[in-house]
Amino acid sequence: xxxxxxxxxxxxxxxxxxxxxxxxxxxxxxxxxxxxxxxxxxxxxxxxxxxxxxxxxxxxxxxxxxxxxxxxxxxxxxxxxxxxxxxxxxxxxxxxxxxxxxxxxxxxxxxxxxxxxxxxxxxxxxxxxxxxxxxxxxxxxxxxxxxxxxxxxxxxxxxxxxxxxxxxxxxxxxxxxxxxxxxxxxxxxxxxxxxxxxxxxxxxxxxxxxxxxxxxxxxxxxxxxxxxxxxxxxxxxxxxxxxxxxxxxxxxxxxxxxxxxxxxxxxxxxxxxxxxxxxxxxxxxxxxxxxxxxxxxxxxxxxxxxxxxxxxxxxxxxxxxxxxxxxxxxxxxxxxxxxxxxxxxxxxxxxxxxxxxxxxxxxxxxxxxxxxxxxxxxxxxxxxxxxxxxxxxxxxxxxxxxxxxxxxxxxxxx
Numbered sequence: 001x002x003x004x005x006x007x008x009x010x011x012x013x014x015x016x017x018x019x020x021x022x023x024x025x026x027x028x029x030x031x032x033x034x035x036x037x038x039x040x041x042x043x044x045x046x047x048x049x050x051x052x053x054x055x056x057x058x059x060x061x062x063x064x065x066x067x068x069x070x071x072x073x074x075x076x077x078x079x080x081x082x083x084x085x086x087x088x089x090x091x092x093x094x095x096x097x098x099x100x101x102x103x104x105x106x107x108x109x110x111x112x113x114x115x116x117x118x119x120x121x122x123x124x125x126x127x128x129x130x131x132x133x134x135x136x137x138x139x140x141x142x143x144x145x146x147x148x149x150x151x152x153x154x155x156x157x158x159x160x161x162x163x164x165x166x167x168x169x170x171x172x173x174x175x176x177x178x179x180x181x182x183x184x185x186x187x188x189x190x191x192x193x194x195x196x197x198x199x200x201x202x203x204x205x206x207x208x209x210x211x212x213x214x215x216x217x218x219x220x221x222x223x224x225x226x227x228x229x230x231x232x233x234x235x236x237x238x239x240x241x242x243x244x245x246x247x248x249x250x251x252x253x254x255x256x257x258x259x260x261x262x263x264x265x266x267x268x269x270x271x272x273x274x275x276x277x278x279x280x281x282x283x284x285x286x287x288x289x290x291x292x293x294x295x296x297x298x299x300x301x302x303x304x305x306x307x308x309x310x311x312x313x314x315x316x317x318x319x320x321x322x323x324x325x326x327x328x329x330x331x332x333x334x335x336x337x338x339x340x341x342x343x344x345x346x347x348x349x350x351x352x353x354x355x356x357x358x359x360x361x362x363x364x365x366x367x368x369x370x371x372x373x374x375x376x377x378x379x380x381x382x383x384x385x386x387x388x389x390x391x392x393x394x395x396x397x398x399x400x401x402x403x404x405x406x407x408x409x410x411x412x413x414x
Contacts, residue, residue: 004068005064007070073094148389350364364377
């Protein structure tokens with residue numbers, strides 16, 4: 001049995017994975033967000049476990065003993081979605097608190113998760129400092145960027161996993177996933193169909209969803225769908241059909257006369273049941289006119305993942321809309337997520353975000369029924385680690401540990 005301590009616990013992605021695999025026992029956890037604490041206690045039996053709220057105020061020497069330290073130190077200071085201040089941001093320094101626990105408790109293993117940008121920020125200097133400080137404690141390390149899309153999750157979520165073993169042997173076997181290399185994931189990467197400014201890009205559904213974030217709830221989650229044709233078996237057209245006096249979104253019995261419900265592409269678009277008046281300035285946002293409703297358009301086909309369609313003047317890499325049935329974007333803290341289907345935009349439901357992180361519907365319902373708001377449910381999913389990825393790592397860790405224990409026993413008997 002491997003005893004572990006979960007730092008930066010969130011809603012317990014590591015714990016959910018370890019409980020699925022078996023062979024792990026939690027001795028304590030740390031989480032500063034009070035809503036995440038409530039969710040954690042709702043999901044797991046924490047009786048008898050040590051709890052710390054603030055990792056910076058722990059007396060590390062008096063912590064219980066454990067074999068494995070896990071956690072995802074705050075990533076906003078390293079993420080491309082943030083200001084990338086690295087160690088100049090107090091949140092970036094939380095990684096050093098994680099290292100202080102390693103120094104005080106010397107667990108046999110550790111698993112740290114963060115954004116891939118940690119590898120290259122400040123020309124790699126931040127990552128070099130982290131590796132140097134940990135290696136001075138006697139740990140051999142390996143690291144790899146893993147994509148959730150390679151572990152049965154329809155979300156493109158690339159995250160860096162750093163594994164450490166207190167000894168001379170490199171623990172690279174723990175991150176050995178031949179079927180999850182970047183070449184395989186590349187086959188399902190988000191594919192941009194239509195380029196342009198943010199809010200106008202369209203994505204193929206043949207790829208995966210983009211990363212989801214904790215900000216996809218509240219205002220960030222107010223995205224949605226556009227109706228094109230309200231008839232049964234809607235007919236998609238490249239250009240809008242003729243709008244008539246009977247254009248009433250389905251009330252008319254005449255095919256094609258209740259076909260096009262437009263919504264504008266201005267910030268905070270106004271959704272209307274009936275089509276707006278068409279005029280010469282209807283140009284999908286190219287015009288500089290400030291009149292509301294003059295930048296309208298229609299999206300077509302089956303359900304599409306859509307992200308950040310309101311940030312037309314903000315630079316962001318990658319696609320904005322996917323092809324029908326393509327997996328959702330990766331959950332992140334700052335992005336706005338939605339689904340486009342048959343012309344109506346709707347926000348992602350909290351349960352969808354949780355499932356995109358590998359949690360079960362039953363787990364979601366437990367937390368939701370505990371009185372958690374949708375905004376917090378979105379945030380908790382976006383801040384989480386994907387359970388499926390940790391589960392795969394945990395299985396390899398158990399194998400590695402079993403082999404090392406056997407080798408140690410063999411050496412004793414020689």
